[in-house]
């Protein structure tokens with residue numbers, strides 16, 4: 046257990062694909078950036094399956110650019126582990142890469158996917174994130190230098206897609222919430238950077254409302270709390286993680 050607040054104000058969203066952060070936690074990242082935090086967005090893959098027409102290397106290059114542009118709109122830094130879509134696995138090589146990424150960023154707050162989600166890339170990233178969050182501050186867990194202020198971070202799980210458990214279909218009950226009403230336009234701006242995906246989702250998912258779907262879910266989470274737009278999270282409370290809700294402490298939301 047460490048002090049509150051942490052000595053490093055560094056947040057990392059580690060998610061599977063480019064645009065996942067913009068769907069699930071970008072409003073919170075925007076507010077952290079406004080509050081002076083150093084924000085990083087990392088994805089396991091460059092989204093190489095995200096096109097019905099372009100070859101993998103071409104769409105990957107486009108999507109790396111879109112993710113970096115979206116991150117830059119809030120002064121954040123984009124990283125990619127260069128795994129491949131539908132092939133993210135929790136294995137030794139990926140675990141090591143993820144620990145090294147966390148080691149170099151040394152986040153005190155981490156956002157990642159929930160344990161259960163609609164596709165396994167998300168679930169595997171959840172495991173990678175848990176492993177790296179737990180271990181990056183252990184001296185012998187990585188050969189990279191240990192940054193001062195490295196800690197077991199506050200760990201938050203974003204909503205699964207549509208906020209529903211994929212097995213039961215039941216709504217996920219959040220334990221933390223951030224009011225993003227004042228930054229919804231900037232969240233939309235970030236999501237709109239992923240121009241290549243509007244068309245792909247229309248073709249593959251039959252989902253024609255890339256931005257409207259994000260707004261609807263943010264509005265649903267907001268309505269639960271009587272506000273316009275919100276992002277909801279489940280905070281990891283297991284031993285030996287941070288127990289306080291640092292998002293509430295930072296933002297002072299009710």
Ligand SMILES: [Zn+2]
Nearest residue numbers: 061062065167
């Ligand atoms: Zn994804």
